[in-house]
Amino acid sequence: MSKSFKVGTDTLPIFTNLTLGIQKGEFLALMGPSGSGKSTLLNILAGIDKPDGGTVRVGDANLDQMGENAKTQWRAHHVGIIFQFYNLMPMLNVADNVGLPLLLKPLSRKQRKDRIDRILELVGLTGRQTQLPSTMSGGQQQRVGIARALVTDPAVLLCDEPTGDLDRASADEVLRILRFLNRDLNKTIIMVTHDPEAAAQASRVLHLNKGSFVEQAEDVPA
Ligand SMILES: Nc1ncnc2c1ncn2[C@@H]1O[C@H](COP(=O)(O)OP(=O)(O)OP(=O)(O)O)[C@@H](O)[C@H]1O
Numbered sequence: 001m002s003k004s005f006k007v008g009t010d011t012l013p014i015f016t017n018l019t020l021g022i023q024k025g026e027f028l029a030l031m032g033p034s035g036s037g038k039s040t041l042l043n044i045l046a047g048i049d050k051p052d053g054g055t056v057r058v059g060d061a062n063l064d065q066m067g068e069n070a071k072t073q074w075r076a077h078h079v080g081i082i083f084q085f086y087n088l089m090p091m092l093n094v095a096d097n098v099g100l101p102l103l104l105k106p107l108s109r110k111q112r113k114d115r116i117d118r119i120l121e122l123v124g125l126t127g128r129q130t131q132l133p134s135t136m137s138g139g140q141q142q143r144v145g146i147a148r149a150l151v152t153d154p155a156v157l158l159c160d161e162p163t164g165d166l167d168r169a170s171a172d173e174v175l176r177i178l179r180f181l182n183r184d185l186n187k188t189i190i191m192v193t194h195d196p197e198a199a200a201q202a203s204r205v206l207h208l209n210k211g212s213f214v215e216q217a218e219d220v221p222a
Pocket of ligand 1: 005006007014032033034035036037038039040041
């Protein structure tokens with residue numbers, strides 16, 4: 001896959017003939033300097049951004065052969081996205097934020113409520129349904145963000161610096177949930193992070209370096 005951006009009259013290459021395979025059920029951490037293309041890669045995997053050339057397959061979906069509407073539908077069913085700054089709707093309460101992705105699904109009010117309640121329990125936010133995000137801590141807001149990403153039961157979770165705005169204790173709680181989702185619910189997780197402690201939770205760490213990935217070397221005892 002190749003990707004560049006046009007900046008004025010210049011072309012800024014981000015990836016040139018990048019080949020990357022991610023296994024179902026992996027917990028992959030993507031690291032690398034600012035501007036190296038980590039978020040761009042997540043956007044390409046989500047079908048939000050398009051490569052200039054090459055092929056991007058996620059499960060059975062061949063993203064480069066799908067139109068925009070098909071990709072939007074596909075994303076709504078198969079991919080959950082978790083953001084650094086949560087991206088919650090401030091005027092909606094917790095239950096309505098978490099339920100947003102379900103608006104595209106033909107569910108009854110009761111089915112919707114049951115699913116929201118179950119997911120909130122999973123992220124440790126039972127009883128918070130009517131609370132507004134602005135009255136919650138950063139860690140709690142991120143757990144609402146995780147619940148929203150999970151509510152459609154996607155196979156893949158894309159996380160863009162999910163602990164980047166959190167203190168250590170809240171970050172550790174978010175990482176504990178991500179680890180649980182990976183190990184116990186078999187979610188494939190791709191997490192961009194600058195935090196070595198977050199990366200240490202992953203089953204594989206890749207460092208983006210000048211448009212290609214370098215696998216983190218195993219620690220070799222001296
Ligand atoms: N829509 C765009 N138009 C032009 N340039 C862009 C666009 N999106 C990203 N870029 C450029 O592409 C490069 C990669 O950006 P990207 O956000 O993927 O990096 P990153 O590794 O996620 O960085 P960070 O760690 O700072 O979030 C940067 O130089 C950025 O300025």
